[in-house]
Amino acid sequence: MSAYFFSIVIPTYNRAEYLTRCLTALTQLDYPRDRVEVVVVDDGSAQSMASTIAPFRSTLNLTLLRQTNGGPARARNAGAAQAQGQYLVFTDDDCQPAPDWLQALEAQLQTQPQALVGGHTINALPDNLFSTASQVLIDYLYDYYNTHHQPSFFASNNFAMATEQFRRLGGFDTAFSLAAGEDREFCDRWLQHLLPMAYAPGMQVYHTHHLSLKRFWRQHFNYGRGAYCFHQVKARRQAGQVKVEPLRFYWQLLTYPLPQRPLGQGLALSGLLMLSQIANILGFFWERSQQASLATPQPIEAPPPSGTVG
Structure with a gap:
């Protein structure tokens, strides 16, 4: 009990x-x-x-x-x-x-x-x-991954x-x-x-x-690092490559704030979401290069979107 x-x-x-x-x-x-x-x-x-x-x-x-x-x-x-x-x-x-x-x-x-x-x-x-x-990024991921299925x-x-x-x-x-x-x-x-x-x-x-600009960048850069580790773990668990999201996922992400916000704020948020994905990609490949110096990694085609809060 x-x-x-x-x-x-x-x-x-x-x-x-x-x-x-x-x-x-x-x-x-x-x-x-x-x-x-x-x-x-x-x-x-x-x-x-x-x-x-x-x-x-x-x-x-x-x-x-x-x-x-x-x-x-x-x-x-x-x-x-x-x-x-x-x-x-x-x-x-x-x-x-x-x-x-x-x-x-x-x-x-x-x-x-x-x-x-x-x-x-x-x-x-x-x-x-x-x-x-x-x-907004987390809201989008919850809509994408949890709301419709x-x-x-x-x-x-x-x-x-x-x-x-x-x-x-x-x-x-x-x-x-x-x-x-x-x-x-x-x-x-x-x-x-x-x-x-x-x-x-x-x-x-x-x-x-x-968050400041510097902290925002570092947060999403680290999300990219974590995403690479996640893909490595999942690839080993499934004994194969991991499916990545289609291009429309990223387009929908970048346009997600526009209908919900005043135009100026929506555009600014879309710009920051694009910046987050750039940081995510760089963090992903930075982590891959770091791990490559220690061991040969599993092949992964492309980085996933960021999707964690801290």
């Missing part, structure tokens, strides 16, 4: 202010406190997060773990290993779940208890054009599954040391085991990811 129904796992690294906002949002959840625990995994921050979480111990069933820096995949696995809940719920330190977050998740699990359930992420910085462009991709800042099933699959692949591609690989492996996925748009978190 599990001690809790939900275990919320949050990796964090050198972002005490973000973590404070995240934990504050968790104190405002409209859900019974005795059914939820929160496991924070400090991924080797320069300063311990103990003082950051101390004010929340009276209102949350809170556990703090600390590890040497190894990336969010390893941190999430560490949190999941200590979790006592029947279901694992993953979010990030720069996210603030809506008050009805767990209610929406539980409602979905009542109909599909064995599903990997993904929720909807909302950009909390609408005045930041770079943050908005990154969210069986879901196949959820970002790890807002998804959940049965703890037993997560452990049976071996958790996240820790070869993904960046916040890039590990969630896509996990979703793909989940589907490879013929397990269901379900989209719950009412399960919402607000994503506060401050």
